[in-house]
Amino acid sequence: xxxxxxxxxxxxxxxxxxxxxxxxxxxxxxxxxxxxxxxxxxxxxxxxxxxxxxxxxxxxxxxxxxxxxxxxxxxxxxxxxxxxxxxxxxxxxxxxxxxxxxxxxxxxxxxxxxxxxxxxxxxxxxxxxxxxxxxxxxxxxxxxxxxxxxxxxxxxxxxxxxxxxxxxxxxxxxxxxxxxxxxxxxxxxxxxxxxxxxxxxxxxxxxxxxxxxxxxxxxxxxxxxxxxxxxxxxxxxxxxxxxxxxxxxxxxxxxxxxxxxxxxxxxxxxxxxxxxxxxxxxxxxxxxxxxxxxxxxxxxxxxxxxxxxxxxxxxxxxxxxxxxxxxxxxxxxxxxxxxxxxxxxxxxxxxxxxxxxxxxxxxxxxxxxxxxxxxxxxxxxxxxxxxxxxxxxxxxxxxxxxxxxxxxxxxxxxxxxxxxxxxxxxxxxxxxxxxxxxxxxxxxxxxxxxxxxxxxxxxxxxxxxxxxxxxxxxxxxxxxxxxxxxxxxxxxxxxxxxxxxxxxxxxxxxxxxxxxxxxxxxxxxxxxxxxxxxxxxxxxxxxxxxxxxxxxxxxxxxxxxxxxxxxxxxxxxxxxxxxxxxxxxxxxxxxxxxxxxxxxxxxxxxxxxxxxxxxxxxxxxxxxxxxxxxxxxxxxxxxxxxxxxxxxxxxxxxxxxxxxxxxxxxxxxxxxxxxxxxxxxxxxxxxxxxxxxxxxxxxxxxxxxxxxxxxxxxxxxxxxxxxxxxxxxxxxxxxxxxxxxxxxxxxxxxxxxxxxxxxxxxxxxxxxxxxxxxxxxxxxxxxxxxxxx
Amino acid sequence: xxxxxxxxxxxxxxxxxxxxxxxxxxxxxxxxxxxxxxxxxxxxxxxxxxxxxxxxxxxxxxxxxxxxxxxxxxxxxxxxxxxxxxxxxxxxxxxxxxxxxxxxxxxxxxxxxxxxxxxxxxxxxxxxxxxxxxxxxxxxxxxxxxxxxxxxxxx
Numbered sequence: 001x002x003x004x005x006x007x008x009x010x011x012x013x014x015x016x017x018x019x020x021x022x023x024x025x026x027x028x029x030x031x032x033x034x035x036x037x038x039x040x041x042x043x044x045x046x047x048x049x050x051x052x053x054x055x056x057x058x059x060x061x062x063x064x065x066x067x068x069x070x071x072x073x074x075x076x077x078x079x080x081x082x083x084x085x086x087x088x089x090x091x092x093x094x095x096x097x098x099x100x101x102x103x104x105x106x107x108x109x110x111x112x113x114x115x116x117x118x119x120x121x122x123x124x125x126x127x128x129x130x131x132x133x134x135x136x137x138x139x140x141x142x143x144x145x146x147x148x149x150x151x152x153x154x155x156x157x158x159x160x161x162x163x164x165x166x167x168x169x170x171x172x173x174x175x176x177x178x179x180x181x182x183x184x185x186x187x188x189x190x191x192x193x194x195x196x197x198x199x200x201x202x203x204x205x206x207x208x209x210x211x212x213x214x215x216x217x218x219x220x221x222x223x224x225x226x227x228x229x230x231x232x233x234x235x236x237x238x239x240x241x242x243x244x245x246x247x248x249x250x251x252x253x254x255x256x257x258x259x260x261x262x263x264x265x266x267x268x269x270x271x272x273x274x275x276x277x278x279x280x281x282x283x284x285x286x287x288x289x290x291x292x293x294x295x296x297x298x299x300x301x302x303x304x305x306x307x308x309x310x311x312x313x314x315x316x317x318x319x320x321x322x323x324x325x326x327x328x329x330x331x332x333x334x335x336x337x338x339x340x341x342x343x344x345x346x347x348x349x350x351x352x353x354x355x356x357x358x359x360x361x362x363x364x365x366x367x368x369x370x371x372x373x374x375x376x377x378x379x380x381x382x383x384x385x386x387x388x389x390x391x392x393x394x395x396x397x398x399x400x401x402x403x404x405x406x407x408x409x410x411x412x413x414x415x416x417x418x419x420x421x422x423x424x425x426x427x428x429x430x431x432x433x434x435x436x437x438x439x440x441x442x443x444x445x446x447x448x449x450x451x452x453x454x455x456x457x458x459x460x461x462x463x464x465x466x467x468x469x470x471x472x473x474x475x476x477x478x479x480x481x482x483x484x485x486x487x488x489x490x491x492x493x494x495x496x497x498x499x500x501x502x503x504x505x506x507x508x509x510x511x512x513x514x515x516x517x518x519x520x521x522x523x524x525x526x527x528x529x530x531x532x533x534x535x536x537x538x539x540x541x542x543x544x545x546x547x548x549x550x551x552x553x554x555x556x557x558x559x560x561x562x563x564x565x566x567x568x569x570x571x572x573x574x575x576x577x578x579x580x581x582x583x584x585x586x587x588x589x590x591x592x593x594x595x596x597x598x599x600x601x602x603x604x605x606x607x608x609x610x611x612x613x614x615x616x617x618x619x620x621x622x623x624x625x626x627x628x629x630x631x632x633x634x635x636x637x638x639x640x641x642x643x644x645x646x647x648x649x650x651x652x653x654x655x656x657x658x659x660x661x662x663x664x665x666x667x668x669x670x671x672x673x674x675x676x677x678x679x680x681x682x683x684x685x686x687x688x689x690x691x692x693x694x695x696x697x698x699x700x701x702x703x704x705x706x707x708x709x710x711x712x713x714x715x716x717x718x719x720x721x722x723x724x725x726x727x728x729x730x731x732x733x734x735x736x737x738x739x740x741x742x743x744x745x746x747x748x749x750x751x752x753x754x755x756x757x758x759x760x761x762x763x764x765x766x767x768x769x770x771x772x773x774x775x776x777x778x779x780x781x782x783x784x785x786x787x788x789x
Numbered sequence: 790x791x792x793x794x795x796x797x798x799x800x801x802x803x804x805x806x807x808x809x810x811x812x813x814x815x816x817x818x819x820x821x822x823x824x825x826x827x828x829x830x831x832x833x834x835x836x837x838x839x840x841x842x843x844x845x846x847x848x849x850x851x852x853x854x855x856x857x858x859x860x861x862x863x864x865x866x867x868x869x870x871x872x873x874x875x876x877x878x879x880x881x882x883x884x885x886x887x888x889x890x891x892x893x894x895x896x897x898x899x900x901x902x903x904x905x906x907x908x909x910x911x912x913x914x915x916x917x918x919x920x921x922x923x924x925x926x927x928x929x930x931x932x933x934x935x936x937x938x939x940x941x942x943x944x
Contacts, residue, residue: 012882012883012885013882013885015890016881016882016887016890017874017882018890019887019889019890019893020864020867020874020878020881020882020887020890020893020897021824021864021865021867021868021874021878022822022823022824022825022863022864022865022867022894023824023865024824024890024891025823026823026826026891028823028827029817029823122807122809198925199925200889200891200925201826201828201829201834201836201889201891201892201923201924201925202826202828202889202891203827203828251889251890252889253826253828253889253890253891253892254888254889254891254925254926256925285830286828286829286830286831286834287830507889508888508889508890508926509888510888674885675885677885678885678888678926678927678930678931681927681928681929681930681931682888682925682926682927682928683928684928685927685928685929686925686928708829708830708831708833709829709831709833709834709923710831710833714833714923714925715928716919716920716923716929717915717916717917717919717920717922717924717929717932717933718913718916718917718919718920720916720928720929720930722912722930722933723928723930747928
């Protein structure tokens with residue numbers, strides 16, 4: 001019988017009650033006394049020189065409290081970047097200033113130029129229409145290949161528009177070149193990883209407030225990591241010390257990466273609330289989100305895979321152009337480098353690998369991590385190329401992968417791209433997926449599709465990802481300007497209930513439930529006695545936040561360490577109460593006992609004694625029962641799995657329907673199966689959305705053509721199938737206390753190649769070898785026509 | 790400014806609004822009913838779905854003045870009289886039909902309208918009905934299961 005509490009139970013989510021009754025508190029639901037509203041006047045051209053901004057008419061419009069431009073913010077710093085990549089010549093990346101409001105020039109459509117503060121949002125918006133802008137348009141830099149081929153530049157600091165030119169691993173280059181030159185077979189594929197917009201359904205929102213009597217600032221913001229925002233904004237932009245700056249990220253309506261970064265609007269409302277002496281709220285409308293939220297992916301890559309006559313991989317060479325957009329967002333430089341190059345070994349024994357990545361500035365919205373971040377790009381390159389190789393060499397795609405999988409007894413496995421996988425069993429997840437997909441009866445399904453006039457295709461993909469981000473020493477050596485540990489305080493109150501203050505931030509992942517399950521399991525108490533507190537720098541000791549599937553692996557481990565300390569102190573108190581030696585006290589099922597005797601005291605007595613220490617050995621034991629831990633992981637975690645997709649393609653219209661999709665994942669140990677499966681469903685849909693529907697499009701002038709949900713195709717309920725998911729193949733992580741790997745990004749990483757492989761399979765007998773994402777009807781139809789002609 | 794009055798979740802309310810005030814703004818800003826959300830401004834995402842005279846409506850696409858005299862129901866009125874979750878709400882919790890919760894009020898209101906019109910919808914009918922409600926978290930899988938369960942429970 002399944003457990004109904006603790007680790008492994010599908011506990012229902014406690015946070016659901018407030019969300020289901022309309023009582024969630026998202027940032028825009030918060031209103032502060034005397035609140036005003038901000039509206040940002042944004043550039044409507046991609047690239048231009050600002051010759052003049054006349055705000056005089058707007059300043060006298062009804063309800064206007066203040067109007068600000070860059071000249072008002074001269075004392076403020078630019079929005080900082082949190083990661084420095086060193087290029088192949090040993091030089092640091094080019095890092096142009098990213099001002100809060102545009103200074104002298106605008107660099108993308110949506111770049112904020114002026115901010116109007118008014119009594120109401122309508123008044124702010126009306127007044128902004130009275131601002132007279134004199135902008136001299138400059139030639140825009142949009143296409144990445146054109147950008148690096150001479151011509152106009154986005155920033156003077158980068159005359160060739162290259163932010164960095166990065167080789168990884170430089171020492172492998174010669175061996176890779178030799179292996180490819182002498183190989184039995186080389187499969188080459190040129191592909192695009194399409195640009196995406198995260199589109200969390202909650203738009204970004206920020207409320208700035210200043211308490212002059214205490215000289216204290218508060219920022220309420222839609223963030224995945226409030227402490228990171230406090231650090232970046234306080235230390236680098238506004239020069240506000242931590243003890244005078246509180247950042248609150250309350251309920252947050254989805255993030256997917258886009259709410260990791262520090263944004264100009266956050267700094268502006270924090271600064272301006274002091275300038276105008278009143279709270280200021282800004283909430284993005286959806287088109288503003290399209291023009292100002294960091295976007296995702298946008299890589300162009302050439303892949304070459306060398307194989308021997310048996311299909312063994314000999315070498316891999318990849319060359320990528322990665323779009324940075326107009327400015328460097330918080331973590332942008334690490335996405336195409338250390339979250340991408342390090343994953344190019346995939347699940348395979350490829351002995352030598354080399355990649356070159358050129359990061360390119362363009363007059364487009366900044367690009368940063370989006371669910372998966374670099375790992376989907378690596379996986380798509382590998383899994384599409386392996387599929388093409390299988391077809392070229394006449395080897396079954398499952399068989400080709402199996403011939404190259406790292407064997408289950410080969411762990412820990414050092415890849416040629418710097419990371420060491422701790423554990424895994426890739427054949428097990430592949431066998432599971434094949435069984436779930438019922439491939440034995442595939443031929444019958446294909447015949448049935450053909451009877452309907454449809455072409456059926458089968459797509460296979462494996463994936464691996466590096467999660468649980470990340471060991472501070474490692475990321476520091478690679479250019480991170482922060483450590484990536486996590487913090488947790490566990491406070492046992494006098495009557496025995498428990499408050500956990502975690503630096504992880506839940507914006508849909510269900511931490512309030514899963515973290516309580518972990519603590520309840522360890523303490524032998526009811527989950528309802530454990531409260532999880534997150535999202536407020538005034539309540540939490542510190543935190544690096546939630547991204548990179550790190551919450552349970554790093555944040556959960558910090559909680560475990562603190563609970564372990566609580567139990568150790570509890571044993572001291574119990575030993576004192578029972579007049580026993582501390583070494584003889586054991587703890588199980590909420591009871592402290594003396595081994596070999598019938599003596600025991602319960603949890604509640606120990607907790608109360610900690611706070612009512614009338615007869616305490618004060619020289620050796622402090623009152624209270626509260627412990628804090630900072631957990632820094634020893635390695636990444638490496639979730640992996642195998643996905644199988646079947647599609648039906650209408651060759652007359654190019655429309656692709658997903659007929660079935662199965663996912664077999666190895667996440668190591670699982671805390672709450674229900675929540676893990678929900679994470680996989682969501683990740684799969686985001687990956688399938690990328691593969692089938694989504695595309696962020698700029699025209700040649702840099703206008704963002706897909707700037708609303710009427711233009712950008714989001715996956716909807718009738719685009720998606722019900723999924724078959726499994727997480728029973730478990731090789732627990734060897735280096736964290738829970739044996740967990742993380743599950744948030746897997747679906748988005750493994751599903752795009754599975755779908756595209758299926759579509760190409762359906763059309764391969766017509767001569768189609770590749771279609772770039774999204775495989776929309778127009779592209780599929782055009783690929784069919786091109787192949788036939 | 791025009792004066793309007795309507796019934797919201799069974800209570801009579803009134804207010805003065807600018808002509809351009811949307812129903813969702815009136816609910817959120819004038820009445821403090823912040824359970825109804827704004828996700829897209831273009832009538833695509835469905836986070837703002839409420840019921841007006843028994844029909845599901847996107848409250849970002851309707852002027853508050855147009856709802857003058859109407860019966861409006863929002864997510865805040867969907868729980869049972871004793872405060873416990875209603876059948877659809879309970880099914881969403883039981884089947885993990887929500888993650889971040891932002892689209893959830895619109896999903897529940899939309900599902901309630903579907904189940905008024907179709908007591909036993911198929912998976913395909915549910916997916917087609919939800920075409921106007923975007924969820925970025927769940928992949929819809931568990932939302933569909935929740936609505937099927939609510940239908941089976943007689944919602």
